[in-house]
Amino acid sequence: MTDPNYKFVADVMLGRLSRWLRLLGYDVKYSPDNDDNKLLYLALTEERLLLTRDRKLAERASKQSILIGSEKLVEQLKELVNKAGISTELRFSRCSICNKIIKPIDKKAVIDKVPPYTYKTHDEFYYCPECERIYWKGSHKKLIRDFLEKG
Numbered sequence: 084m085t086d087p088n089y090k091f092v093a094d095v096m097l098g099r100l101s102r103w104l105r106l107l108g109y110d111v112k113y114s115p116d117n118d119d120n121k122l123l124y125l126a127l128t129e130e131r132l133l134l135t136r137d138r139k140l141a142e143r144a145s146k147q148s149i150l151i152g153s154e155k156l157v158e159q160l161k162e163l164v165n166k167a168g169i170s171t172e173l174r175f176s177r178c179s180i181c182n183k184i185i186k187p188i189d190k191k192a193v194i195d196k197v198p199p200y201t202y203k204t205h206d207e208f209y210y211c212p213e214c215e216r217i218y219w220k221g222s223h224k225k226l227i228r229d230f231l232e233k234g
């Protein structure tokens with residue numbers, strides 16, 4: 084039942100969940116400007132599962148949606164594990180802000196862009212071609228693990 088290739092589109096109330104799903108490697112479309120019709124359109128035309136806290140909207144999208152019951156992020160992620168079988172393994176492939184695939188970047192190029200300790204202790208860095216944010220393995224890994232275990 085687990086499908087690591089799920090694509091999602093999330094309603095306006097699920098911005099935080101969207102960013103976390105991207106850190107897990109999922110393709111998530113999210114914009115605070117998307118209205119219900121736009122969300123349904125994206126779900127249907129791009130074969131995305133619609134994540135919503137709005138029961139009526141979930142009904143309109145039928146099987147193409149997952150109704151998220153909780154307001155808490157940890158619970159929301161658990162709901163997705165239970166209902167969609169998402170993987171909580173960090174795949175480290177996508178910018179949490181832009182949803183763009185991140186790309187490897189030469190270590191020397193990030194010397195001024197990451198904390199000195201990080202530079203010293205890591206060799207692999209990635210950047211987002213959209214917002215130029217720098218990522219490295221470990222930058223979010225521990226965060227996610229702590230976060231999921233706490234829940």
Ligand SMILES: [Zn+2]
Nearest residue numbers: 178181211214
């Ligand atoms: Zn980005």
